[in-house]
Amino acid sequence: MLIIGSHVSFNKDEQLLGSLKEALEYGANTFMFYTGAPQNTKRIPINDLLTFKALELMKANGIDYSKVIVHAPYIINLANKKDLDKYEFSVRFLTEEVERCEQLGIKYMVLHPGSHVGEGENTGLSNIINGLNEIIANTDIENNSVTILLETMAGKGTELGVNFDQIKTIIDNIKNKNRIGVCMDTCHLNDSGYDVSNFDSILDDFDKKIGLNYLKCIHINDSKNNIGAHKDRHENIGFGYIGFDNLIDIIYNPKIESIPKILETPYIEKYPPYKEEIEMIRNRDFNPELKENIIKKQLS
């Protein structure tokens, strides 16, 4: 069965219940959320009653909560230790974020590995490894199975995690491998230089280097740029350089059927297009007028 959703908001009044309701409006059967604004680290306490209500509503809608994803804020950087305060803040914040996931009952937390900002690839990777081992050790309490998913990155600036070799280096050095995994992002793969039109060979390469069992989530985005552009600018499904047919082939690849697929495509004129995009994906039918239609609807 196709497991598809998008990133949704998480607000203080309804928390997980609100995120779930938004996902259901889109016709999704999974979703991803930030536990607060993605660009800052202000976080509110989790309300267990709202979580409980959300779990009930998930059950009623046949949603498998073990496939719902949290994304850590993207300002966190474990790769650079030159600003030690910032690094230590990142370790502390992510420790708390894992604890929040645990309280919410979330299994997977996606993380951008980080940018070395001039420290170099090797130092950057070892900073990430040390930080992750510390976060995992800090949260090593009974039954905690929150797994940190390293996202494959586009290679903007000095980003790390831009190829499977770097991801492998990190995973090889994580002490508790039950707590680490990978989230592929189709836009990032394309922008970092992978030809996603041949996704089977990407999966083979990943399987040989890392092991397909580590792959737990896929972000489905088209790209505003050509292969290897190192830009990281997401485009709506079918409107970019990857194209609708290639994305459909990825989404319906039988080797990754059980893995949740999450859209992080841009809003169109402040309107989240996920209901329409999910519909196109389910019908395997591209609507080239999607953007125009949404803009027209917004203006009327």
Ligand code: FE
């Ligand atoms: Fe991301």
Ligand code: FE
């Ligand atoms: Fe992503």
Ligand code: ZN
């Ligand atoms: Zn991105």
